Amino acid sequence: MFKNKKILSLVSMMIVLMLAAVGCGKGSENANGGNGTVKDTLIVAQGADAKTLDPHASNDNPSSRVIKQINETLVVQDENMELQPGLAESWEKIDDLTFEFKLKQGVKFHNGEELKASDVKFTLLRALESPNVGHIVGAINKNAIEIVDDYTIRIATTEPFAPLLAHLAHTGASILNEKAVTEAGDDYGQKPVGTGVFKFENWINGDEINLVRFEEYHGEKAKVEKIKFRNIAEATNRTINLETGEVDIVYDVLPTDMKRVEENDKLTLMRQSNLSTNYIGFNVQKKPFDDVRVRQAINHAIDMESIIEAVMQGVGSVAYGPLGPNVWGSNQNLKPYEYDVQKAKELMKEAGLENGFTTSIWTNDSKTRMDIAEIVQNQLKEINITTEVKVVEWGAYLDGTAAGEHDMFILGWGTVTGDPDYGLYALFHSSQFGDAGNRTFYANPKVDELLEKARVSVDQAEREALYLEAQEIIRDDAPWIFLNNSENVDGVRSNVKGFVQHPAGHHRLNSVYFE
Incomplete structure (x- = not known):
């Protein structure tokens, strides 16, 4: 009899603890990661779905904002529009037509392939043929792209071209993996493979694009595990979703909605004159x-x-x-x-x-x-x-x-x-x-x-x-x-930290995290 009472007592305590744990879990979920587990998915809303995730198949903003997370370029323009190393750790101007780039070694694509100079050459030749982004790299002489070794490549233009480095920082010059592009064929825009901090997971056309942190990234890893890009065409609905916590960052807040964001102590309105x-x-x-x-x-x-x-x-x-x-x-x-x-x-x-x-x-x-x-x-x-x-x-x-x-x-x-x-x-x-x-x-x-x-x-x-x-x-x-x-006008939940606007409107999200 005594043993049965003791067992019942223990079972009762376990049930109470389990209910408490379930309650805490539910509360932390509703609180968007407030008093429990920190959220692992950053939800970003913009006004249109990407047209494609192939950097050579379009040059529109909704696509580029996603491509920016998946892909990288030889050089990067930071938030001050200053040139910084990207996949190229250094570069040197050889003459009026030619630059030599030293690639960072040990960089992996999302399919496990290592970045080589051959991928860079393949990418540039492919971009030159694109009606969408050919003008970005059009100054490059397709017959004067020279692979010196696996990690060194020389790129020459047909004539002197002052803005070459800035053009190579454009998403349209994102470096692709030859094997991935060849295997995917016409479906590559739906199956992108890059070297970026996030890799492609899935795409529900017209609704959302899901990315996941690339654990083998060659630099500092992303601070959140996943990103979900949601397509919410109606701008006021984007703001409402921000207010309710359904999304964490909203791009392109309507002028008529700016005051609503500014007056909400759970939200921050960010404005920046852009390009x-x-x-x-x-x-x-x-x-x-x-x-x-x-x-x-x-x-x-x-x-x-x-x-x-x-x-x-x-x-x-x-x-x-x-x-x-x-x-x-x-x-x-x-x-x-x-x-x-x-x-x-x-x-x-x-x-x-x-x-x-x-x-x-x-x-x-x-x-x-x-x-x-x-x-x-x-x-x-x-x-x-x-x-x-x-x-x-x-x-x-x-x-x-x-x-x-x-x-x-x-x-x-x-x-x-x-x-x-x-x-x-x-x-x-x-x-x-x-x-x-x-x-x-x-x-x-x-x-x-x-x-x-x-x-x-x-x-x-x-x-x-x-x-x-x-x-x-x-x-x-x-x-x-x-x-x-124009201006970049974006709304951010107050528990979202590390978001920095870029004048080009293609904001990098690798540094974003939840408080």
Whole structure:
């Protein structure tokens, strides 16, 4: 009898302890890692799903933000845009055309293969063939990539190219493993293999991408075990998910939601002027946008200050031209198009279109861009232009604008290298139509000449003068409605530490951890 009572007592104590343990576990889960086990998964929300995780198959921001965690480049531009060693531990300029890179030894790809110079050569040759990122490495002479040994490679350009190192820091120049790419074939964009701090785990298309810490990483390992990138298209829903703790970091907080984040003591709003300029592009190959007077008229018909105030609520500044003030060589002396409806009507009359025409504006499902499109739609009625706003899914949007299916479209471009070549050549040179960046299909022989000269000059002052002149012509030709120079506006949970914004908008997450 005594023994049975003792056993019952012990069993009762064990049940109590088990219930307590379960209670603690449940509490720590609900508290997002507060009083128990620290969370192991960082959840990041952005406004669109990646189009692909192949660095050579697209050059869009949602894709690049994920690619940045998986892949690495020979050199890196840090948060101050200073060049730092990446997969190359050192480099040396041999002559005006040639750099020699010493690769870090013992670097493993996520499939276990060791990084060799042959992978670098394979990557660059593959990138050169890409319509999406070929312009980034296009200065490289494909016949002058020399493997000295397994850990030494020489890369030469066809002509002097001052921004080569900055271009090699671009996600489009991420170093790939030849074996992994060959084995995956056309599916590589869904099965990426890199050398980065995180490796690919799985992708639920349209919903989420999951990455896991790479335990054999050659440098300091990531501080969290996993990252989940969630696609939440509606920006206010992203903010709500941040408030409830469903996500830990939100990219691209709406101007209308900034106050909500700032006033919540569990959240932090982070703002940083970046390297991006937003614009409305014309398809200048289509009538009536092939007439510069029509493009100029529309620029004069848009009250840009009111758009910045109503939609952006003070985020960023009015763009005078294609490059923002954070990019060296940007022409900040350009005179912006004045809001002048009478001038716009005169130009439309000169073009024989005083009675207007019907057109469309494409946008993806960004609330900010949709709001801008609606304001532009209303303002263009003043000069008898009837505009339909078409909201297109992100992947289809990129494909359609690359194919020239649009009339007008809203987009942004980040000069992520910090060099004006990247912000001008891809967008305005006649060789870069479509995927490469020139979705306006704009061509001007003088602009081509200036951009080509600036690419091969090693004289910084000469390059700047050429870029300043090119921007004047582009401003006058008006292939764009110049909207605003942008900011990174991100929301972070207060228990998330170590997040640092990058001016290019491709934030590295290896240093992020939970308090």
